[in-house]
Amino acid sequence: xxxxxxxxxxxxxxxxxxxxxxxxxxxxxxxxxxxxxxxxxxxxxxxxxxxxxxxxxxxxxxxxxxxxxxxxxxxxxxxxxxxxxxxxxxxxxxxxxxxxxxxxxxxxxxxxxxxxxxxxxxxxxxxxxxxxxxxxxxxxxxxxxx
Amino acid sequence: xxxxxxxxxxxxxxxxxxxxxxxxxxxxxxxxxxxxxxxxxxxxxxxxxxxxxxxxxxxxxxxxxxxxxxxxxxxxxxxxxxxxxxxxxxxxxxxxxxxxxxxxxxxxxxxxxxxxxxxxxxxxxxxxxxxxxxxxxxxxxxxxxxxxxxxxxxxxxxxxxxxxxxxxxxxxxxxxxxxxxxxxxxxxxxxxxxxxxxxxxxxxxxxxxxxxxxxxxxxxxxxxxxxxxxxxxxxxxxxxxxxxx
Numbered sequence: 001x002x003x004x005x006x007x008x009x010x011x012x013x014x015x016x017x018x019x020x021x022x023x024x025x026x027x028x029x030x031x032x033x034x035x036x037x038x039x040x041x042x043x044x045x046x047x048x049x050x051x052x053x054x055x056x057x058x059x060x061x062x063x064x065x066x067x068x069x070x071x072x073x074x075x076x077x078x079x080x081x082x083x084x085x086x087x088x089x090x091x092x093x094x095x096x097x098x099x100x101x102x103x104x105x106x107x108x109x110x111x112x113x114x115x116x117x118x119x120x121x122x123x124x125x126x127x128x129x130x131x132x133x134x135x136x137x138x139x140x141x142x143x144x145x146x
Numbered sequence: 147x148x149x150x151x152x153x154x155x156x157x158x159x160x161x162x163x164x165x166x167x168x169x170x171x172x173x174x175x176x177x178x179x180x181x182x183x184x185x186x187x188x189x190x191x192x193x194x195x196x197x198x199x200x201x202x203x204x205x206x207x208x209x210x211x212x213x214x215x216x217x218x219x220x221x222x223x224x225x226x227x228x229x230x231x232x233x234x235x236x237x238x239x240x241x242x243x244x245x246x247x248x249x250x251x252x253x254x255x256x257x258x259x260x261x262x263x264x265x266x267x268x269x270x271x272x273x274x275x276x277x278x279x280x281x282x283x284x285x286x287x288x289x290x291x292x293x294x295x296x297x298x299x300x301x302x303x304x305x306x307x308x309x310x311x312x313x314x315x316x317x318x319x320x321x322x323x324x325x326x327x328x329x330x331x332x333x334x335x336x337x338x339x340x341x342x343x344x345x346x347x348x349x350x351x352x353x354x355x356x357x358x359x360x361x362x363x364x365x366x367x368x369x370x371x372x373x374x375x376x377x378x379x380x381x382x383x384x385x386x387x388x389x390x391x
Contacts, residue, residue: 053184053185054185054188057185057189069207070211071186071207071211072181072182072189073211073215073216073219074214075185076181080174080178105181
């Protein structure tokens with residue numbers, strides 16, 4: 001995947017779990033505004049592979065270093081709205097081989113969802129670049145890892 | 147494969163969570179209830195495997211999350227279902243309150259501060275009603291500005307009438323009872339009381355007000371709806387002419 005910069009923040013960017021996201025989608029036209037942490041981390045979790053609900057919950061907790069904890073209520077509330085806005089779609093039901101034979105509903109990113117996610121990453125990237133240029137947060141430790 | 151429950155019985159925790167799910171709106175519960183229960187079950191058993199037991203922190207987090215989510219989903223189900231109607235009704239509520247305030251001022255002015263004891267002339271009555279109907283028309287006209295729907299005007303007119311007339315009736319009730327000594331000198335009240343079967347002026351006035359609420363309020367609501375519809379129709383006509391021009 002190439003080199004990437006891993007940045008340790010002293011505080012997370014945003015720990016406010018807003019219950020909805022300011023993302024208005026119209027058919028074939030997107031007006032994207034900053035995504036809420038819940039939506040962003042769900043998109044991040046699904047960016048690699050299809051996942052079912054509890055897998056998404058665990059991945060979000062892991063990716064956010066425990067700062068974003070979502071229960072079933074927040075998770076499926078967000079999923080419902082993301083489905084309505086076509087950021088994600090259902091990917092069928094099947095058992096999780098790592099758990100048991102109970103059928104689980106899987107989700108995956110849509111093209112629109114992937115686009116929204118990449119736009120958000122781009123936005124973060126730009127903000128971080130500006131912060132570095134202005135030396136606004138000297139306590140950042142920027143590590144370059146291969 | 148994780149051994150969830152060797153006995154196959156649903157643990158109390160799951161039963162309790164399944165009960166919490168009933169707090170969600172029906173549609174959300176039907177669609178996502180089983181999935182939420184499944185996710186909770188996974189979370190519960192994994193926490194138990196990792197930590198050996200379920201602590202108070204687990205339940206605090208679950209309850210906090212569910213409280214937030216239930217309130218959010220309930221609010222969204224209300225707003226999502228009647229968003230347009232809510233907007234329409236707000237126009238009527240504002241106008242109704244404005245009419246009510248004007249009614250309070252007018253009633254107190256003419257019955258308490260500067261009382262007129264003679265009967266209103268026919269022209270005065272017609273004038274008062276015309277102003278009232280124009281108010282309903284205006285409410286309907288403004289309510290349908292955004293969506294150009296006749297129904298918006300109908301609703302706004304009806305609610306304006308209900309609220310405005312309701313506040314006026316309430317004001318009459320208070321004024322007539324508190325300042326009975328002033329009000330009882332009005333010619334129409336004296337005439338009406340003398341030709342009634344009531345023993346006291348207070349009883350007569352209150353009975354008249356009650357009849358007014360029962361009869362006048364629904365009638366005025368209907369009139370308000372009609373006038374509001376007319377206002378909305380005018381709005382559409384003006385919009386049409388503007389678009390043609």
